[in-house]
Amino acid sequence: MIRFDAVTKEFPDGTVAVDDLSLTAPTGKITVLVGPSGCGKTTSLRMVNRMIEPTRGSIALDGQDTGRMDQAELRRGIGYVIQHAGLFPHRTVLDNIGTVPRLLGWDKKKVRDRSRELLERVGLDARLGDRYPTQLSGGQQQRVGVARALAADPPVMLMDEPFSAVDPIVRDQLQDEFLRLQDELGKTIIFVTHDIDEAIKLGDQVAVLRVGGTLAQVAEPAYLLAHPADDFVADFVGRDRGYRSLQFQEAPRLPLRSEPTVTLGETPATDAAWLLVVDDRRHPLGWVEPGRIGGRGVQDADLHRGGTVARSGGSLRGALDAALSSPARRGVIVDDSGELVGTVLAHEVLDAIEDTDRPERDEGDPVHGGAVAVAGDEA
Amino acid sequence: MNILFEWFGDPANWSGADGIGQRLWEHLWYTAVTMLVASAVALPLGLWVGHTGRGRWLVTLANSARAVPTLGLLLAASLWLGPKLPGDFAYTVPSIAVLAILAVPPLLAGAYGGIDSVDGAARDAAYGVGMRGRQVLWQVEVPNALPLMLSGVRSAVLQVVATATIAAIPGLGGLGRFIIDGIALADYGQAGGGALLVAVLAVLLEGILALLQRRLVSPGLTGRAVGGSRNDDDSAGPEESADPTVDLRTSV
Amino acid sequence: MDWLAAHWRDVLDLAGNHLYLAGVPLVVGLVLAVPLGWAAKRWDRSYLAIITGAGLLYTIPSLALFVVMPLIIGTQILDPINVVVAMSVYTVALLARTVADGLKAVPDHVEQSATAMGYKGVRRLFGVELPLAVPVIAAGLRVAAVSNVSIVTVASVVGVPQLGNLFIDGFNRVIWAELVTGIVATVVLALALDALIVVGSRLLTPWRTAGGGAA
Numbered sequence: 001m002i003r004f005d006a007v008t009k010e011f012p013d014g015t016v017a018v019d020d021l022s023l024t025a026p027t028g029k030i031t032v033l034v035g036p037s038g039c040g041k042t043t044s045l046r047m048v049n050r051m052i053e054p055t056r057g058s059i060a061l062d063g064q065d066t067g068r069m070d071q072a073e074l075r076r077g078i079g080y081v082i083q084h085a086g087l088f089p090h091r092t093v094l095d096n097i098g099t100v101p102r103l104l105g106w107d108k109k110k111v112r113d114r115s116r117e118l119l120e121r122v123g124l125d126a127r128l129g130d131r132y133p134t135q136l137s138g139g140q141q142q143r144v145g146v147a148r149a150l151a152a153d154p155p156v157m158l159m160d161e162p163f164s165a166v167d168p169i170v171r172d173q174l175q176d177e178f179l180r181l182q183d184e185l186g187k188t189i190i191f192v193t194h195d196i197d198e199a200i201k202l203g204d205q206v207a208v209l210r211v212g213g214t215l216a217q218v219a220e221p222a223y224l225l226a227h228p229a230d231d232f233v234a235d236f237v238g239r240d241r242g243y244r245s246l247q248f249q250e251a252p253r254l255p256l257r258s259e260p261t262v263t264l265g266e267t268p269a270t271d272a273a274w275l276l277v278v279d280d281r282r283h284p285l286g287w288v289e290p291g292r293i294g295g296r297g298v299q300d301a302d303l304h305r306g307g308t309v310a311r312s313g314g315s316l317r318g319a320l321d322a323a324l325s326s327p328a329r330r331g332v333i334v335d336d337s338g339e340l341v342g343t344v345l346a347h348e349v350l351d352a353i354e355d356t357d358r359p360e361r362d363e364g365d366p367v368h369g370g371a372v373a374v375a376g377d378e379a
Numbered sequence: 380m381n382i383l384f385e386w387f388g389d390p391a392n393w394s395g396a397d398g399i400g401q402r403l404w405e406h407l408w409y410t411a412v413t414m415l416v417a418s419a420v421a422l423p424l425g426l427w428v429g430h431t432g433r434g435r436w437l438v439t440l441a442n443s444a445r446a447v448p449t450l451g452l453l454l455a456a457s458l459w460l461g462p463k464l465p466g467d468f469a470y471t472v473p474s475i476a477v478l479a480i481l482a483v484p485p486l487l488a489g490a491y492g493g494i495d496s497v498d499g500a501a502r503d504a505a506y507g508v509g510m511r512g513r514q515v516l517w518q519v520e521v522p523n524a525l526p527l528m529l530s531g532v533r534s535a536v537l538q539v540v541a542t543a544t545i546a547a548i549p550g551l552g553g554l555g556r557f558i559i560d561g562i563a564l565a566d567y568g569q570a571g572g573g574a575l576l577v578a579v580l581a582v583l584l585e586g587i588l589a590l591l592q593r594r595l596v597s598p599g600l601t602g603r604a605v606g607g608s609r610n611d612d613d614s615a616g617p618e619e620s621a622d623p624t625v626d627l628r629t630s631v
Numbered sequence: 632m633d634w635l636a637a638h639w640r641d642v643l644d645l646a647g648n649h650l651y652l653a654g655v656p657l658v659v660g661l662v663l664a665v666p667l668g669w670a671a672k673r674w675d676r677s678y679l680a681i682i683t684g685a686g687l688l689y690t691i692p693s694l695a696l697f698v699v700m701p702l703i704i705g706t707q708i709l710d711p712i713n714v715v716v717a718m719s720v721y722t723v724a725l726l727a728r729t730v731a732d733g734l735k736a737v738p739d740h741v742e743q744s745a746t747a748m749g750y751k752g753v754r755r756l757f758g759v760e761l762p763l764a765v766p767v768i769a770a771g772l773r774v775a776a777v778s779n780v781s782i783v784t785v786a787s788v789v790g791v792p793q794l795g796n797l798f799i800d801g802f803n804r805v806i807w808a809e810l811v812t813g814i815v816a817t818v819v820l821a822l823a824l825d826a827l828i829v830v831g832s833r834l835l836t837p838w839r840t841a842g843g844g845a846a
Contacts, residue, residue: 051507076509086504090522090597100508132599148508383702445774446821448781450795451814454802458810541692545785549802558698562708562788571702574695581690 001027007057009043017043018213026374028186032203034193040213041192045158049078079149079157083165085141087133093144094129100152118147139170159191205372208233219370222248223359229366246317249356256342265297274328282339284332309334312341320349382568406553409543413475417482425490430516438491441484449542453477457549474546482535489531493524529592540581634808649793652714653779660722668730685724693782697789709790722775729771733764769832773825780821
């Protein structure tokens with residue numbers, strides 16, 4: 001657990017980057033700091049490993065005041081990932097990953113084995129280990145940056161806009177893998193971003209900071225979307241917040257209807273307007289219009305692939321989007337293995353939405369009300 | 380051209396106290412001593428300025444020394460110190476002192492510029508993973524500064540070789556003697572031969588140092604790293620690392 | 632001061648010679664370096680060849696080049712033209728790389744939009760690329776000017792009179808005033824040329840000083 005206690009950072013030129021910040025990042029969770037530029041989110045992050053020293057207040061790591069620890073040792077115990085990865089250009093990928101274990105004095109073989117293991121863990125080919133950073137793409141460099149931060153298995157990770165310098169598709173990929181990795185590792189993470197979508201996707205709790213370095217609100221994402229503390233947060237969270245909040249609502253009991261299907265090569269035996277095409281494992285491929293095919297076998301070129309597919313037991317957002325995007329107006333629902341379960345109509349999803357509860361508003365404390373509860377937090 | 384062949388062809392010119400062998404040896408010896416003295420002062424200073432960011436004015440000051448004419452400085456130093464020193468020291472000490480002073484600016488600029496050009500993100504990460512100041516300097520900054528530092532060393536060596544030649548005017552030994560004595564005696568074979576030897580020496584030293592630099596600098600910095608393109612998950616690769624250049628040259 | 636009062640005409644004469652020996656190569660060198668630098672930028676393979684060749688030429692010590700030059704171009708050893716040619720060689724060697732790097736530093740989008748508007752070849756070079764490369768080229772020219780002024784003093788050894796004569800004569804006859812005058816005059820000349828180039832480059836690039844832009 002990382003705890004900011006009334007932390008203020010004033011730079012020598014008089015600008016106040018962080019103003020009286022009190023915040024707790026619970027153990028094993030991802031806390032995202034988000035806000036416009038100049039809100040002090042990076043400064044706050046960098047005060048945790050004392051890359052920047054607070055002017056007032058204190059930061060405690062599992063109850064220990066970081067201000068009293070040896071700077072270098074403190075940092076060796078905290079994984080640190082930055083925007084442009086900051087890999088050492090003169091060292092190979094493996095040597096980059098092994099940096100902290102070597103600083104800690106591990107023996108060579110152990111460092112090497114651990115570095116290889118991490119290379120694989122972050123989804124990189126073992127052959128990349130002997131390359132140099134300039135030979136890697138931006139996304140690959142960022143993965144190596146994450147691997148380097150994880151090398152000595154620190155319980156705490158600080159991540160400063162780690163995915164913002166890569167293109168959107170890669171970013172999405174990296175985010176998904178990051179969440180998968182966090183599921184396995186359960187680190188205590190503080191993550192800085194200026195992108196509210198990234199914050200909501202990744203954060204167990206999200207802290208919105210405003211320019212001038214004050215905390216506007218800290219809450220779980222669903223709570224944040226449902227009950228922004230003020231106009232600034234509401235504005236920052238954005239327009240589609242109603243729709244986006246559906247992603248935190250599970251869709252347990254949608255009235256699924258069974259759907260007649262056809263496989264490729266088969267001739268449709270119906271004159272329905274739309275027919276769902278699946279492969280031999282019953283994974284949906286797309287929709288066809290039997291009326292236009294005219295009595296021959298379904299070909300690949302006949303498929304309409306516009307519809308998204310939602311996972312049964314997934315979010316209401318996924319289910320609604322599947323219904324809205326389907327050319328047949330019937331949203332395709334699959335199970336965890338990707339096999340067709342049935343279809344659902346948009347109004348049925350909407351009915352389900354009306355039955356859900358919104359996160360309950362904490363009237364007493366609009367700023368901290370929706371934060372993740374911390375065990376043993378008596379103050 | 381014939382006079383050159385004649386001079387090189389005469390075995391008497393190759394041996395003895397004023398033969399080619401001896402003069403070449405002297406030239407190399409002056410160069411080595413000068414480089415040792417100048418490096419011992421300038422490299423640590425450059426690293427310190429680069430690492431701490433303090434005392435940048437030293438680099439500016441050293442660079443502005445370019446405008447002072449080498450020959451004038453050599454002659455003034457010899458005229459001032461020469462009479463106060465016994466025997467050969469009257470020639471060697473003032474000249475080598477001036478040579479060393481002139482070698483400082485490129486060494487200083489190279490060391491400082493090298494450290495200064497280290498990628499800010501890499502430096503940030505070095506501190507962030509828990510390196511201490513010295514570890515950052517030796518494990519990250521110096522290896523990354525090597526290309527520019529060694530460029531500075533190369534410039535300095537060339538400059539010392541060239542200036543040592545000119546130092547024959549106030550009486551220093553080395554290959555410059557052939558040129559100065561040759562002109563004084565109107566023996567253009569000797570002058571031209573000496574000039575050719577100096578030129579070849581300079582080019583050879585440059586070649587050797589360039590090879591040495593290739594060996595010392597990490598392949599990750601030179602773009603010569605082995606194998607493969609980067610093609611996997613995105614196209615947002617880093618821009619090609621250009622050969623970093625800083626003009627380190629002072630006049631010779 | 633007494634010495635200077637008695638000899639200021641000689642000093643001015645020598646300074647004039649010095650300016651000629653250092654200045655003409657500067658102009659010649661720049662004129663030759665532009666096409667070389669352009670070629671180096673245009674073709675990657677020529678870049679390496681030109682940069683390496685220039686580096687090699689720059690490696691040759693000045694005294695050696697002054698002495699060898701007559702053997703190469705067939706002039707008399709005491710001819711001032713040797714010094715002018717040798718200095719031009721140094722200037723080209725230094726500036727070819729500078730011009731190439733200056734042209735390379737012109738932002739891609741600027742070049743592309745110039746091309747899109749119909750600029751091409753020599754017109755694009757002189758109309759768009761060179762003007763934008765002026766700051767980089769001027770920086771190289773300043774280095775060349777200052778080093779030329781210093782190197783030219785060595786020409787005294789091969790009998791070409793300029794300010795360096797004051798060093799040698801002052802040294803040989805132990806006249807400190809003459810030696811110091813020589814050094815100071817050389818430094819002043821170098822700084823004057825340097826200042827001239829700075830002013831010239833400002834005049835050629837008014838956009839850099841306009842409206843609070845960093846100069």
